[in-house]
Amino acid sequence: MSLLRSDEPHLIAEAVENAAELDVSSVRSQLYAPDGAHRWPRHRLNEVDLEWRRWRIRRYLNADDDPPGSIKVFERVAVAAGLPPATVAPAAAERDGPLTTLTYDEMFPQGPVIAKAMQARVLRQPALRETDEQHAAMLLASTQRRADYLKKISGDTYWWMIGDLISEATRRACVAEAAQLPASAGASYDGGLSPGWDKEHDALVSKSCNAYLGAGPTLISVHEDPYLVFLISERMGRRMYPTRCTYLKYRAGDYLGVHTDQPTCEVSLLFTVDGEPGPMRSYFDRANSDPATLHRWVSDNGHFPGGGQDFVYRPREGFALTGRAVPHARLPQEDGAFIGALFYSGLI
């Protein structure tokens, strides 16, 4: 047992390095191919890719996690494409049980990047009745995860600007691309009947009213630009991966109530495509608040609490925010506007 404790950090580092190095470009092509058997949408591909790497890390450490079906599919296609199958560290032969003392939540306090979390946010079902004890236990677990997550983020990385994120030609291509996406495909989402803390997804929620239009090849190429991903990873101090991207359409009167982002959006990179969007309000002084405090804050102050810092970003300029840590809102818009939104999350 004492041998294991001293070996654990080394084994975890080894597992992470193995998982991060895997080149899955051929797996991704197969799962994405429009005429293939799977035809996964890009965000699913990105998120399962990331979650599959986490499963590989856990598998190497001999943790007995049962992966969801999508990870089993990814693993099957990966092995068929010639990647080495998931392996367990040789040290596992010397002892029974996992080679790590960390649970999944302790290892990845940023939360699972699976579609389930997104759906719960968008189509928020009324929670099943829970006892006071269950509620308290879930809130305690959520509070611990947020505390663990905040240790990964420092005040220096709460936000930054990227001066010339896109060229004027790319901005114009985005305008044309967004115009072709059907507005009906967008979904306004509703965080719940009253603003508060969502302890299942470790996020602050409130109401919003805007449209998600999805993306096209131009936005996707900006999202996945290797140099941009490198810059974001450098800033965050760990390797980050593109997860989702979308155009956001705001009509006059649309808004985004105060919230923190879901696990798939550790970093949001926002830029103006067209129009004059009102400011994004970020509450940096609330970033270190615990869930119960955030819950009380929005219960008392509603969707647009006073305070915070307002950012207006000009066309071609990108505003990067660690939105899972920092509560943020967009006040009701005076005019219509289109925003490009690019999201990134880390493996560890």
Ligand SMILES: [Fe+2]
């Ligand atoms: Fe957000």
